Amino acid sequence: MSKEIPAQYDSSQVEDKWYDYWMENNYFHSTPDDREPYTIVIPPPNVTGVLHMGHMLNNTIQDVLVRRARMQGYNACWVPGTDHASIATEAKVVRKLREEGIKKSDLSRDEFMEHAWEWTHKHGGIILEQLKKLGASCDWDRTSFTMDEKYSESVIDTFIDLYEKGKIYRGARMINWDPAAKTALSDEEVIHKEINSKLYHIRYKIVGEDDFVTIATTRPETILGDTAICINPKDERYSHLHGKKAIVPLVNREVPIILDDYVDMEFGTGCLKVTPAHDVNDYDLGERHGLEIINMMNEDGTISEAGELYIGKDRFAVRKEISKDLEEAGHLVKTEDYKNKVGYSERTDAVIEPRLSLQWWVSMKELSEPALENVMNDSIQFHPAKFKNTYRHWMENVRDWCISRQLWWGHRIPAWYNEDGDFVVAKTETEAETKFKIQNSKFSNLKQDVDVLDTWFSSWLWPISVFDGFYEEDEVDYYYPTNDLVTAPEIMFFWVARMIIAGYEYRGEKPFKNVYYTGIVRDKQGRKMSKSLGNSPEPLELIKKYGADGIRMGMLFATPAGNDLPFDENLCEQGRNFSNKIWNAFRFLTMNMEEGVEYKPTLKINKEDLSDRWMAAKIQETIKGVNTDFDAYKLNDALKKVYSLIWDDFCDWYIELAKPDTYGDKIAVEKMNTALGFFEQLMKMLHPFMPFISEEIWQHIQDRKPEEALLISEWPEVDATLINPYDINLFGDLQQVISALRNIRAEVNVSHKEELDVFIKTKDSDFANQLLENRRVLEKLQSLKSLKISTEVEKPKVYSSAMVEGNEIYVPLEGLVDFEKERERIQKEIERLEGFLKGIEGKLSNTGFVNNAPANVVEMEEKKKSDTQESLAKLREQLKDFAD
């Protein structure tokens, strides 16, 4: 302890050291035992992703929760892992191959998968290494990956099970087609954006007449797939068209004019072109009216042969071209500017094409019932609760989930087709054969479905499969349901809702008890931090600069659950400064230790010492408050309480009072032991938030064995007997007296070193006695020449004054007081109190108030009134003194 300790805290020297120490001692590892478990499963980041600020926030919160639970004596288990992220990873691999001059289409499936695995092994898990720098206390022995062998098996088995239960079916439907990734997407993967587009008014000739019908469309290129014109049967403007046919311009196809209520007479021209293959509503119309379906687009968004014209050209190029051609042919009546919403692919940002396609679906309605119910009845709690509304709305209107993707990277759909195109769902080809045999169908040359499953079809099993819960009971029975899930509201439907569904379906139980929704990390301009905008700081650089502790604190300080985090490096600076403050507080204690003395930190306090009693009370109060905040998931409030306890109470008051009277003296051994005891408590409370510096100091305070490490020490129990309101109030009054004296010094510009004569005229002798008993506190924090405390003190002739709880403080300041300024100050105070008094008197003279308000409220007002009157009288007297 006697070794030299630097004045600047250097996080880089400390953080790796303790992380390694914790790892070496296996403290993050959990195995089932007779303790109560506390479990968190990490929201698995993309396997080839890199750490961004969102991860930093999210994982800091999880670590705080886990560390506190561990200290509380739970068997804490935080399961880390990664997600194969089917479409995102495949897109990255495709891009990388393209850069090397390799086209995906030139590769066989197996060859492509080899590249994908290579990429995964190279980049996989980088993000987990980065999390270690943040201090994440994950059980790394449990690291899972959604494409691990066992995990994959559970995905496939789940598919088969749901299929056999009739919850999965294969069907042709309109789906969201991503022409860039060339795959179907679920509704959740489509982001609707409002864009400025044009509404094209196009006229179609009526067959056999010289008449035209004009329709409005935002997608003129789709006329190539038109198979009808639709009007509302009630629309009298067009009654003459009933039963007629129209000619699609350019392709010159005759199509019927059909009647349907669906058409909104108010919109556009009241006439609608119908393209059943490329619009959801048109498809429905087509079904109702038995229309032909012309699929005029290829999977990559180019025009197909069925479109007859512009074959092979891209849909957007064709849009421009066709509008010109229509105009030249005299079919374009007009174009107008128009705002509409267009769907974009969440992953590739390509404009989605509605497309008729044969896909696999999960039937959601029944499955989601328990998931809705148990969130609404708070069996699963959302923090903040406002997200329940969003959740309910989605769940009540839940639609079937399209789970097949036309990709290679992922879990391949376990369906097998024979030569006739019949299929069975089976785990292996052999099993498939058997099934075909039983059905008396052909079973030679079986081919497995080429598609893979939606990523979320594997991650919805995460809380079960990470414990191998589909095949082994021991672990999952112990750890499941998990306690807290910490995630972003953006993936509430993708992931949270579906985990809840899978949880009830496969465990008959919720997957977690609480969901903590984090906000979005934004830059100063309020933009979401993202790679593409380049507005996100590099997390590891930040850690280097401010320490993981500093960043953790900075982020937590500014973000209540569900609120966005407007990130500013300034926050990290604040965190770093706090580290330094703590460090120096500790350093101060070590500088005041005697050589050769063995200090024993203790929670025993000197009962004669008000500052000890007060500090002990403050600590207990804070533990209590912090526990309450944790229970309500208000981590930022909890941290603020700890921050204030350490900085404001411990450093600014307790340590100041603990300083030896004579410079060069050391702090008495007993006092030091108490101070160290307090410090230990502070470090315990701080540990979940700032694990590194707290462990560092903890280990400095005493030589510890590995099993005495802070992270596995006991979270402090509240000792309510130490919370003595009398001491808290008395100390508070002393603080106020000192502040008042400092204020006087500031106003009259007297240095804090100059000794003052101070007169305190107390309201009663009781308070005078209390002050006298603790006059050391005043003397310690103010340079005093003399101190007179009594109910009867003679006011000095020239003075500056202050009032604390009705007690008058006078400081004679001959030659220093600016009469004019002092008079102004008193006058201002009188005016303020007069206004205040007027308000009180108004209330009290209001019979309504006196009759209706509770007695204690009225009483309080009465007391306020008399106190204020008393203060006013004293101030007026003072004003007179200065008038002379």
Place this chain on the structure above:
RNA sequence: GCGUUCUUAGCUCAGUUGGUUAGAGCGCAUCGUUGACAUCGAUGAGGUCACUGGUUCGAAUCCAGUAGAACGCACCA
């Protein structure tokens, strides 16, 4: 378009079931450095609680409307 949630100091946010003079951190201003820390200390300025109306003895808090913001949902071509 429908729904939900917001709007409190320059910024980010607290404010419990309506009841002292609406709080905190940052920022700002002034003063202060030979002894833990200038990554610091002290002091201070700064708010008609978005707006309008209502309920009430009393409203930042409850109700209605208006304006603005965010999020969610939706097939209007």
